[in-house]
Amino acid sequence: MKNLLLLFLLVISANCFSQNYKITYLKSSNGNLIENQDAVWVFANNNQTLLSTENIRNQKADFPFEETIVDRSSNSFFQKATLKSSEIIATKDSVSLGKQTFEYTNDTKKVLGYNCKKAKTIVNSNTIEFWYTDELKVKGSPTVLGQNLGLVLEMVRNGNFVISATKIEQIKSFPIFQLPQKQVDALTYKDLLWKSRFTTISVFKDQILNFSDESKSNDSILRFANGTIAVRKVQLPEIKVGSQIFVDVTEQSNGDAYDRTGSLFMIPTDKEISFLNGLQNGAKTLPIYTNGNGKEYQGVIITDNYNPVVELMRFFTPFGVKQYNTLQLKDKTWAENVLYRQDVSDLRSLLSGKEVWLGINIGNYDKGGHKVSANITIHTENESIIKPTQIIPLFCTNNIMEMAGQEYGTMFNNDKGLEVSFKLEKPMKNCKLRYITSGHGGWENGDEFVPKKNSIYLNDKETFSFTPWRQDCGSYRLSNPASGNFPNGLSSSDYSRSNWCPGTVTNPIFIDLGDLEAGTHLMQIKIPQGLPEGGSFSSWNVSGVLIGEQ
Incomplete structure (x- = not known):
């Protein structure tokens, strides 16, 4: 109940005192847009970031599916999964965001008209590059990785897989994200989600x-x-x-x-x-x-x-x-x-x-x-x-x-x-x-x-x-x-x-x-x-x- 109350207060605070943005991302492989994909939707303001997809938010997603919300005040995030059985589970991670490390470069470019800087990291032998902007005064990323860089508008993995922002919209209110009663440890969460696939x-x-x-x-x-x-x-x-x-x-x-x-x-x-x-x-x-x-x-x-x-x-x-x-x-x-x-x-x-x-x-x-x-x-x-x-x-x-x-x-x-x-x-x-x-x-x-x-x-x-x-x-x-x-x-x-x-x-x-x-x-x-x-x-x-x- 304490976590639910915290998130409710965050939503009220976000809607009253900060600007809310919705960013749409699409994926490409080897220079070609992936067909029939479910667009990634990221909602961001000063206090939190919600990672979702177009189908999830329009209630058209196939089971199982998951959403992630980042709490900026505690530098932590909740992951919520709706399993094939319609059971909803969640887990909290208070550690991972703080452990992310990046190499910052002097490279710059514009994405959707915004000035972006470049950072990169290596995860499981994959080189991932991030192009992020500070101009909108909010933070977010289409994945959990890179959440604290700024607003990531483009991610490039190994030079051939790209997640790019295609639209940035200012919206009136931040979407509702309600945590379920059942919260489990991270390993159990991953196991239940995997088996539901x-x-x-x-x-x-x-x-x-x-x-x-x-x-x-x-x-x-x-x-x-x-x-x-x-x-x-x-x-x-x-x-x-x-x-x-x-x-x-x-x-x-x-x-x-x-x-x-x-x-x-x-x-x-x-x-x-x-x-x-x-x-x-x-x-x-x-x-x-x-x-x-x-x-x-x-x-x-x-x-x-x-x-x-x-x-x-x-x-x-x-x-x-x-x-x-x-x-x-x-x-x-x-x-x-x-x-x-x-x-x-x-x-x-x-x-x-x-x-x-x-x-x-x-x-x-x-x-x-x-x-x-x-x-x-x-x-x-x-x-x-x-x-x-x-x-x-x-x-x-x-x-x-x-x-x-x-x-x-x-x-x-x-x-x-x-x-x-x-x-x-x-x-x-x-x-x-x-x-x-x-x-x-x-x-x-x-x-x-x-x-x-x-x-x-x-x-x-x-x-x-x-x-x-x-x-x-x-x-x-x-x-x-x-x-x-x-x-x-x-x-x-x-x-x-x-x-x-x-x-x-x-x-x-x-x-x-x-x-x-x-x-x-x-x-x-x-x-x-x-x-x-x-x-x-x-x-x-x-x-x-x-x-x-x-």
Whole structure:
């Protein structure tokens, strides 16, 4: 109440004894005025300065938005934010203005007919120049920075981004600025404002993925494969074309010390059979793929009545992060967890406005297993040149049901490899294959440690080939406390691998396929899979979805 009374008295005093100005600013980049921008409005008099925008003051601003008022008598400012939820919060800063430092130059020029002097400062390696005038006897700036210089009429950042005053008007009264009851510290204010700028959907929270007969489902989360898989149904909002969609997973060891394959995935349910049927009734109930090598692979390719899972993110756990942080090495401070975060905007049409089954798994045989949390965040873009797409899941050999008997991806041990037939009802333009691949076989001659070329064929023609290989695994040593150390001075987590490292995401690559006509098409994935040795064998987890414009 004391702050509210102070501001009320300031407004009365300002309106009675000083001149009030409204300054309009517009932004330019590289000499070009930014289109469709919300003009910055600054109101200034002897006692205070209000930073706002045209849309805010005309009640047309999108949520969240914020305003700032500077109290000249105390050299402090209040920031007020109206969040997406319509909640209003505020914070006070009594320190920052006094800490600003500037280099003053002898340069002068006129802006809107007023004589201006130049000052500059450096913030986060950005050089910012200010052109300010003392002729109006008021102070203000289009940002919190530079508030005490004078009236800043132009700001230039790094020589290419400019905020310039385009109009100065004398007004009768200073706008009303009312503080809300809820005032928070500066860090909380920034956090709440930042989180209000996007939509967060919590998918899993502190979920244990372990191997135990005691793992049980509940009303919201289904558990399968002795607890190594968790699945739940999630309602997603409509997502504008061009918006950014991210998934994030946070992982800690809850007992398991080894590096494991993990996947955050979506289960398509638009056909007669889905992967959910296999989870509930056993892997053998899924469509079987064979290629003549004598093995049966459950649920790995598209059929007339089945779509395979779509991997949103494939990730790999490190060696024992958190649980084994007590294993000390000199000059090593272990991470508390691993955060995996990935852009999945290309999968928008599978997610937007739909109720979908989302799952997460980490293959392991440990009763403690791993603790994971997963979120989807949606960051809306108002304008986009991106065209809507159609998505067709084609294949996924990642044996997510490993602990429930699903066969490993060992079908690459003959010339046929993985063969997928799919039918397009209509032509698709600008088609791409979203392809994720990682090689496994964790002994000296296994494909985990031996580079192998992946070749993609479309309609009997080789379309693309590359050798997936990660050489940066040593960058993640601090997430791998339980990684074994060898006589040569390397740790197991340092070694290069077939497109993955302990503690990282394996990113998809996008393979251009051009325009595809309506009808049936044949895709093959060929990899020279290594031979088994004793009880050890190699396998490849590959997944792919077709993305194209209708």
